Amino acid sequence: MKKLLLFLLCAVLCLALCSCSGNGSSAPAAPKADAATPTPAPTATPEPAFEPLDWAAVTEAPAANFTYELSWDEESYRITAYNGTDAIVKVPAAIEGKPVTDLGEDLFRSNETITHVYLPDTVRYMGDSCFNNCPNLVQLHLPANLSEIAQATCKECRKLVQVDLPTALTSIRQSAFSECISLKEIELPATTTYMEKDVFDGCRSLTSFKAPGLKQMGQCALRDCVSLTELVLYEGMGLFNGNALNGCTSLTDLTLMPLTEESSYRVVFENGILYDVYGTEEPEYTALRMLPGYPADAVQLHPNTTKLEHSVFYGCQLRSIEIPAAVDTIPGNAFVQCKNLESITFAPGSQLRLLEMNCFSGCTALTAIDLSFVTEQLTMYSGAFGSNDALTSVKLPANVNATDPADYMFRSAKNVVISYQGKDYTYDQLSELKLVQE
Template sequence: DTGASGTLIIPGTIEGKPVTSIGVDAFFECEFLTSITIPEGVTSIGDWAFDECTRLNSITIGNGVTSIGDWAFYCCEDLTSIIIPDSVTSIGEGAFSRCSALTTIEVGAGNVNYTDVDGVLFNTDKTLLHTYPADKTGANYTIPDSVTSIGTSAFRECTRLTNITIPDSVTSIGYAAFRYCTNLNSITIPEGVTSIGNWAFDDCYALRTVTIPDSVTSIGDGAFDECNRLNSITIGNGVTSIGDWAFYCCNDLNSITIPDSVTSIGEKAFEFCINLTSITIPEGVTSIKEKTFLDCWSLTNIIFLGNAPRIGFQAFHQVPVNAKVYIYEGASGFSPEDGKFAGFSVVVRKNPFAGDTDKDGWKDETEVLFGSSPDDAKSVPAFKLKMNVLEGDQLELLFPGEKRARYSVQTSDDMKNWLSLEKVIIGQGNTISERFSSSGGLGFYRIREAQ
C-alpha cells in the first residue's frame, strides 16, 4: 500500500502465523513512511523492499535477519544512519544506493560477515568495499590496501568527494561504482584492474583526466557517460572492447587514441562528443556499431589504420560535411561501390608502418613521429639516443648535446615513474657520452631537458 504513512512496526505474527520475510517491492514508493521496525522473527528483506521510501528516516532491523536483498533501501533519501545486526550474512548489491542523506553505517560487533570502518561498509576481511555513505563528510578518501573489489554503486552520489585514491590491490570496479560523484575531479585507476563496470563513472561532471591501464580489458557500457569536462583519456593497450555509450556526451574531449588491441566499438560510444576533432581507428577494429560517432559536430579527421570495419546505422551521421577519411594504400572496403563512406572525401596515404621508403636506416613510422619525411633520403630525425651495453652492469648512453643546453638522464621500470640519475649534463655542441650502472636490472632510459 503506497499510502502507508508514519511509523510502522511489523508484527511478529499475523493471524497466528509468523512473519518471516519482507517480500520483493513490499513497501515500494511508500513515500510517507518515516519509521519502520522489523522484528527478530524476520529472516529476509527482499529485493527493492523499501525502494523509494523517500521520507524514511529511521529503520530498526531485528537481530534475526540474515539477508538484505539487492537495492533493498534504494532511494531512501532521508535515511541518515543504519545499523546492521550480528545476524546478517548477506547484503545485496546497491542495498543502500541513493540514500543521499546517509552519513554512517554501523555493523554489530558480533557480525562475522561484515564490518564497518569509520562508517564505511566492508565485508569482514575488507576485500570488498560495499558502501561508502553518500553524505559522509570529507572531500578525500583513500580506499584500504586490502580491497580487491569496489562494489556495485559503492560510491554512488557521493557528491562531497573530490578525490578518491584506489590502491593497487583493486582488480574490479563494479556497476555504477562512482555514478553521480559530481565533484570527483581526480581518479587514478591502478594497474591490476581488469574491468571497469557499466556506468562506473557516469555523470562524474568534474572529472577531467583518466588513464586506463593496460590491465583493463573492457570498458563497460556508459562507463564515462556524460563526463562532460573530461578532456584527456588514455586507453591502455589491453582494452579489447569499448562499450555502448562509453563516452557519450563527453563534450570537452577533442581527441582520443584507440589502442591496437580494440576490436569493437559500441553503439553510441562517442555520440555527442561535440568537440572531438580527430579519431584514429586501429587495424584490429572489425565493427563500429550504430550511432557510434553520431553528432560529433567537429569531427573532421577519421583515420583508419586497416581495412574498413563493419559500419552500423548512422555511425558517422551529422559529422561535418568537410570531414575526411584517411586510409593507407591497399586498404579495402572504402571504395564508392562499398557505400560505407558515401559522401566523405577519402584520402589515400602511404603506410608509414610499411618499412624504410627512403632507405636511410630509419623506419618510416619513426620519421613520421619526429616530423620528418620518409620520402626524403636526407631527412633523419635530429635527436638520436644510442645505448651500448658494456662489461659488467655498465651502460653507455650516447646523444647529441647542443651548446649550453642542460640535460637530465632518467630511468624507470614502468615508464610512468621516472628517476633522474646523478648530475645535470651541460651540452658542448658534440656527442655526449655518459656511463651508468644498471645494477643488474632491466629498465627504460630517456633524456630530458633539465630545468
C-alpha cells in the same frame, strides 16, 4: 456692472487658494493604483538538520500492528503487512515467543506515514520493494545478519538520509536505493562482493561511496550520482561495467584497496582511467572507464591496452586521444557525448576492424577522422557516427561493410566529404556510396 466684475474676481481668488497647500506648495498628486509597493516573495523554510534517532530509547511496536504468519519451519514468524499508523516503527524481534525472521515483499511500500524504521537482527530475509516509494522515510536500520538487500528495497525513498547497512551483507540487488536523492554517504562492509545494476542510480546528493571488497559492479550502478567526489573500490574487482559511472561529472579521483588474495588479474588507476590488468610478465590492459570529471584534454591510454570497455569515455571532457595498435574494436557508446573531442588518431600498425553501435555518437566537435589505414575489412554498426554535425572529412579504407546505408550513417553531417575507393562523396551524393554489402 462693477458688482459683476467684483464677483468674478473673488471667484478666481478662491479657486487659486483651494489649489495650494498651506505652505504655498502644490498639493501632492494621489498615488496611482498600480504604484503600490510589491509584496516580497516568501522565503523557503530550510529543512531541519537531520538528527538520527536513538533506537535504544524506542519501544517495539505491538504485534497487533502487523499481519504475520508462521514460516515454513513453524519455528519463526513472517510479517506480511503493517497495519499501524505510527511514524516511528521498531519491528518486534519476536511474536508469541517465536523470532521474526522474514519480511514479505511490499511490506511498507508507498507508506506515507513512516519516517523511521528499525528492523531487528533476527530478520534474515526481506522480500522485494519492502520500502519502495516511502516518501517520508528518513532513517532505516537494517538487520546486522541480513546477507542480501532485495530488489527495489528503498527505491525512490527521496528523503532517506541514513541507512544502517548489515555487517554480514554480501550482495545488493537491482535498484535497491535508486533515486534516493537525499543519501550522502555509503560505506559497504568488506563482505559485500556483488552489486547489481542501477543500485544507486540517480542518488544525486551522494558524495562518498566506499566498497572495499566489491568484486562485481553492474550496469549504471552509480549512474547520475552527480555530486560523487570520493570513490573507494577493491583492487581485485573482477567485473566492472563501463557505464556504471555514467553521469558522475564531479568524480575526478578514486582509491583502490589492495588485494587480499592471490589473483591473476587486478584493477589499476592511471591518468584518470580505470583498467583491468591480466597477467604479470606481459600484462594486457582493458580500459574500463575514464572518470567523467577527470580534467584531461589529451588522454594517453596505456601502451599495453588491448581492449576498450563499453562506454569507456562516455561524457568525458577529453579533446584528443590516440588508440593503441592492439585495439581492434571501438565498442558501443565508447565516446558518446564527448562534446569536446576534436581529434582521434590510431597508433601505427593499428588492428582496427570494428566500429560498434553509437561508438562516436554525439561527438559534436569532431571534424575529421582518418580510417584509411585499415588493411582488412572494416565493419561499421548502426549509429557509429550519429549526431556528428561538425564532421567535414571521413577517409574510409578500401573494404567496408556497414549495417546502414551511407546517407543514414552520416545523416547529421551536412558538410561531410567521404573519401572511399579513390572517390570523394559530398553529403548530397551519399546515396551513391555503397557501404552495405549484399
